[in-house]
Amino acid sequence: MAPQGLDRRPTLADVGRMAGVSPTTVSFVLNPRSKQTISAATRARVLQAVNDLGYRPNRTAQSLRRSRTGTIGIVVDEPAMEAFAGETVNGAHDLAWSEGSVLLVTHTGRRPHGMRLAMDELADRQVDGLIVTCSGTRALELPETLPPLPLVLANAFDDTYAVPCFLPDERFGGRETARLLCAAGHRRLAYLTGHAGAWATSLRLEGFLEEVEQHGVARGDVVVREGYYYVDSGHALARELLALPDATRPTAIACGNDRMALGVYLAAAEAGLRIPEDLSVVGYDDHEPVITQLRPQLTTVRLPLYDMGRLAAEALAHGSVGQLPQRTYLPCPAVPRDSVAAAPGRHTDGRGPRVRETGRARHR
Amino acid sequence: MAPQGLDRRPTLADVGRMAGVSPTTVSFVLNPRSKQTISAATRARVLQAVNDLGYRPNRTAQSLRRSRTGTIGIVVDEPAMEAFAGETVNGAHDLAWSEGSVLLVTHTGRRPHGMRLAMDELADRQVDGLIVTCSGTRALELPETLPPLPLVLANAFDDTYAVPCFLPDERFGGRETARLLCAAGHRRLAYLTGHAGAWATSLRLEGFLEEVEQHGVARGDVVVREGYYYVDSGHALARELLALPDATRPTAIACGNDRMALGVYLAAAEAGLRIPEDLSVVGYDDHEPVITQLRPQLTTVRLPLYDMGRLAAEALAHGSVGQLPQRTYLPCPAVPRDSVAAAPGRHTDGRGPRVRETGRARHR
DNA sequence: GTGAAAGCGCTAACAG
């Protein structure tokens, strides 16, 4: 495929020599600019040589010259790459790739000044832009002095509003959660929250309660239990609720996240309750590693991790970071699957929960 | 911190100008080589200027000159970055970082020739070496023509034995699985396999049966059920087994992986059986997203994902790829947690399952 | 002890 008679990568000069032209000419052939003035014959000979030698431009040299590396840096502000951040990285990767760029990925470890070290290391390699992300949505501690580079946050924000960011619209997601349940006719609802310290927690709950009222259920009638984002919390809270007599037991439980929903599944199994016939369950996150574990498949609401990464990379690739609003909120759309059924004794319109348009990004 | 009066990153020349010396001198100060001949005074002035300007070397320029980029490429041969591969990337990342390098990460997507495109894109950026990995251990289709770069596989192998690789020692892991159970006195054992097509499946089972014999249990006495690596398979298979009368029901179930173990947990909950009192369970993989979901915590066997990434990166960083054996097998060590108890009616030595030395990497 | 100069591989004026 590339029968190069050389022991090193061929250079422009090698190609030129083989085609009997100057390196410049080769460069012109390879980088068609506006005013092309290369004869068809020369072009053909050059391309032939390029092909014969298996020539590929040295992007390091190109970068030095063009002062553009075709490289986007992404630093994950965690001790390691984690599942949630992985999705964001995927989004950034795919957009970058489609623009001919690749990703320089690092994480902050547990090092002191991890963030600054990571950013510097990437900036030194002249990345064209920088994305900072993390696993759960949160405020980031950014170094005081930022490298002079386009910078965007994904699934994270900075309290000073100095750096543009992409965030999940959690209130919207909370409303979607409620809508999935209310549209199926449920009125005895329970909501199991994640831990109160997390940025998303109160927004999800607030959205849920708002939407519930739209459906004629009083906020006060929703059984809200405070927990934390793990299986055992969902398990423990659900166990209590499911021990209630049939007449007062909630017919549907909304969970702070998918892991808690798993806990609810376990509690239901123990209580001999079937999902969704006896109990409807909605999760949150649409977190693949959990989702794939559950039968029946979990109805949930999707965190736009991939999109946050994608849009962040897009802003960098298009050089439009300057025009970005301070915060862009992306919808958390409902993902109806099999864990929600009509409330016992209720009949819905038979079309299942209506999934309304998930809407475009909102800017605030 | 870096009050540069410049609108661009300062260069060596800028530093030299400020310190009143040539760029050469600055370079000498910054790159202490064997024969240092810089006066203490000059050195001090230079470092002062470096500091004042917040100078950091341009690694693109360095790379061009030194023909070494301090960059390792890793391509994940999957449509996207996945959880298992993430661990391997973490291992490679951490080793690379400790050597002053960073990772250029990409995946092959679903593109035709994805692998070649990915490798080329990284090779063009002059990575110092290349790691190829994937999510589940398997043979890789490598392009016929490889870029002239050190290349190592992690959690993958090529059938032609042309490229060195790091692999999990699955047979060893299978033996560990059995040991955890046999040491606790279990003799009525069941083994639920993953799907037969996967490279690891038969090795795990074979190791299990081998070890079981060491403990005086005939291979034929082990109830082996063929399934696949998902929760529902573990669930379905376990449901059958747990329906058996107490006297013949297995007291312990070994699972092809952690997800199947989750299925066993669900079946146990439905059957009203407690883990580990009534049933001991062992998983495989030590896959964090699943592990963290289970109560009691799952006793399992660890896949050396992180280490495969780490060692692959180490070989590249140390330039020792040439000395690598064709295949290096890393141990899958037992991870005793809470899902294994002494077999009913048996008393063990009270120290729980003995965990023997997990051993070093074996080369074949 | 320090600096001038050449060059890594490529691009882009500017000549011819």
Place this chain on the structure above:
DNA sequence: CTGTTAGCGCTTTCAC
């Protein structure tokens, strides 16, 4: 239409 030349920012040999 094509080639010469001058760098991008850095390292390194060799001269002073």
